[in-house]
Amino acid sequence: MTDSLTSSPDSPDSSDSPDPRPVLVLGATGKTGRRVVRELRAAGVPVRAASRSGEVRFDWTDPAGWSGALDGASAVYLVAPDEGYEAVPEFTARAVRAGVGRFVALSGRGIEHVGPDFGQGMATAEEAVRASGVEWAVLRANNFNQNFDEDLWRGPLLDGRLALPIGDVPEPFVDADDVAAVAAALLTRTAHTDGVTEVSGPRPLTFDEAVKVMARAAGREMAYVELTPAEYRAELSAAGLPEPAVRALDALFALHREGHTATVTDGVRQVLGREPVDFETYAERAAAAGAWR
Numbered sequence: 001m002t003d004s005l006t007s008s009p010d011s012p013d014s015s016d017s018p019d020p021r022p023v024l025v026l027g028a029t030g031k032t033g034r035r036v037v038r039e040l041r042a043a044g045v046p047v048r049a050a051s052r053s054g055e056v057r058f059d060w061t062d063p064a065g066w067s068g069a070l071d072g073a074s075a076v077y078l079v080a081p082d083e084g085y086e087a088v089p090e091f092t093a094r095a096v097r098a099g100v101g102r103f104v105a106l107s108g109r110g111i112e113h114v115g116p117d118f119g120q121g122m123a124t125a126e127e128a129v130r131a132s133g134v135e136w137a138v139l140r141a142n143n144f145n146q147n148f149d150e151d152l153w154r155g156p157l158l159d160g161r162l163a164l165p166i167g168d169v170p171e172p173f174v175d176a177d178d179v180a181a182v183a184a185a186l187l188t189r190t191a192h193t194d195g196v197t198e199v200s201g202p203r204p205l206t207f208d209e210a211v212k213v214m215a216r217a218a219g220r221e222m223a224y225v226e227l228t229p230a231e232y233r234a235e236l237s238a239a240g241l242p243e244p245a246v247r248a249l250d251a252l253f254a255l256h257r258e259g260h261t262a263t264v265t266d267g268v269r270q271v272l273g274r275e276p277v278d279f280e281t282y283a284e285r286a287a288a289a290g291a292w293r
Contacts, residue, residue, distance in 0.1 A: 019074045019075075019188075020046065021046070021072055021073060021074035021099075022045075022046040022047055022048040022072065022073055022074065023040055023045055023046070023047055023048065023073065023074060023075045023076070023077065023187050023188070024048045024050060024069055024070065024073040024075070024076045024077070024095075024100070025037050025040070025047055025048065025049050025050060025076075025077040026050055026051070026058060026069075026076065026077060026078055026079050027051055027077075027079035027106075028049035028050050028051045028054045028055070028056075029049075029051045029053055029054050030051070030079060031144060031146055031150060031151075031176050032079070032106060032144075032176055032179050032180050032183065033049075033051065033077065033079060034049075035176055035177055035179070035180030036077050036180045036183050036184055036187070037049045038180070039180050039181055039183075039184035040184050040187065040188070043184065043188070045184075045187075045188055048069060048073060050069045056068065056069050057069075060081045060084045060085075060087050060088075060091075061084055061087070063087065063090065063091075063094075066091060066094060067094075067098070070094065070095050070098040070100065071098060072098075072099070073095070073098065073099070073100050074099075074100065074101060074102070075100060075101065075102040075103070075104070075187045075188075076095055076100050076102070076103050076104070077104050077106070077183055077187055078092070078103050078104065078105040078106065078125050078128075078129065079105075079106045079125075080105070080106075080121035080122055080124060080125035081121050082120075082121050082248070083121075085120055085121035085124045085125070086124070088121070088124045088125050088128045089124070089127075089128045089131070091128075092128040092129060092131075092132050093132075095132075096132055096133060096134055100134065101134050101135060102134060102135040102136065102137075102187065102189070103129040103132060103134070103135070103136045103137070104136075104137045104138075104139060104183050104186045104187050105122075105125040105126055105128075105129045105136070105137070105138050105139065106122070106125075106139050106141070106179075106183070107119075107122040107123075107125065107126055107138050107139060107140045107141075108122055108140055108141060108142075108261075109140045109141065109142055109198055109200070109260065109261045109265075110140075110255050110258075110260030110261050111123055111126065111140060113255060113258065113260050114251060114255060115251060117244075117247040117248055117250070117251040118247075118248045118249075118251035118252050118255070119251075119252075125138075126138050135189075135194065136194070136195075137186040137194050137195065137196075137197060138195070138196045138197070139179065139182060139183055139186065139197055139199065140196060140197070140198045140199070141174050141179050141198075141199050141200075142171060142172055142173055142174040142199070142200040142201065142261050143171055143173050143174070143256075143261070144173065144174060144175070144176045144179065145173045145174065145175045145176065145201070145277070145279060145282040145283075145286075146175070146176045146286075147173075148210070148214060148286070148291075149286040149291035149292065154291065154292070157211070157214065157222050157292055158292060160220075160221050160222055160223060161222075161223055161225055162207070162211055162222070162223070162224050162225070163224075163225040163226075163227050163232070163235065164207055164224075164225075164226070164227060164232065164253060165226070165227045165228060165229045165231070165232040165250075165253050165257070166206075166207050166226070166253055166256055166257060167226060167257060168206050168208075169206070169256055169257055169259055169262055170204030170205055170206050170209075170262050171204060171205060171206075171207070171210075171256060171261055171262065172200035172201040172202070172203060172204040172205070172261075172262075172263070172264045172265075173200075173201045173205065173210065173279055173282075174199050174200050174201045174268075174276060175201065175276060175277035175282055177277065178199060178201075178268050178272075178276045178277055179199060181268075181271075181272055182197065182199055182267065182268060182271045182272060185271050185272065186271065191270075191271040191272075197267045197270065197271060198265040198267045199265060199267035199268050199271075199276070200261075200263075200264050200265045200267070200268075200276070201264070201276050201277065201278065201279055202264065202275055202276050202277075202278050203264065203278070203279070204262060204263070204264060205279055207224050208224040208226075210224075210279060211223065211224040212224075213279060213280055213283045214283045214286075214287070214292065216283075217280070217283040217284050217286070217287035218283075218287045218291070218292040218293075219287075220292060222292070229250060229253070229254070232249075232250065232253070233246055233250055236249060236250075
């Protein structure tokens with residue numbers, strides 16, 4: 001799924017000739033950011049890896065410190081914060097003034113259907129890059145495979161019980177490596193898919209099916225338990241999550257239950273010319289690496 005390219009007559013040449021200027025990767029220690037850094041460097045692209053604790057310091061709450069990250073950058077991989085996202089439009093405007101000619105913003109599928117409790121950072125980033133006046137691409141992704149082994153759901157799976165309010169609505173989980181590879185191609189314009197690109201895995205699975213796949217790969221007991229939304233909110237509150245986080249997760253699963261992320265897309269194939277990583281392949285690799293020991 002794509003929108004038309006938005007570009008400025010003053011933006012840098014959009015040919016595929018290599019740009020010697022670095023690509024600024026925000027959230028460079030995060031799930032997709034560190035993979036984008038790896039993809040770009042493997043391709044010989046100069047990278048400025050930025051985060052609050054990365055090679056280059058970047059803090060959304062410290063606009064005075066943005067200049068060092070932006071100076072001389074050709075493009076930006078934009079991962080907006082959940083809190084303080086109001087700074088994103090100012091950042092994109094400053095980036096353009098500093099000479100940035102392209103943005104790739106990470107977002108989520110179905111973001112156009114969210115309310116105020118979830119995804120406002122991603123929605124703001126989409127609006128900001130569209131209004132930037134330079135080349136832009138929005139990368140909307142499904143839930144990452146790596147949510148099961150790197151954070152979020154790894155603890156519950158280790159405990160043998162993943163309990164969520166999703167029912168039998170399927171999800172074509174996407175591998176974070178595929179997301180990063182698509183982002184790297186869009187950042188360097190080796191792919192001409194501009195506007196909105198939606199990426200998913202190759203087949204939809206229910207959460208129950210996904211847990212069964214991981215249990216087989218790990219050789220251990222793992223069970224999926226279906227909760228009502230009220231039961232889920234109660235469990236989150238009992239675990240000590242603050243109310244805004246409870247509302248955000250509740251809104252996320254409401255989005256999934258409505259089916260906005262249930263279908264397979266061909267975004268990975270469009271950009272990379274290959275099929276995305278299958279969930280069973282992901283689970284076997286993660287289990288072999290000791291994810292659920």
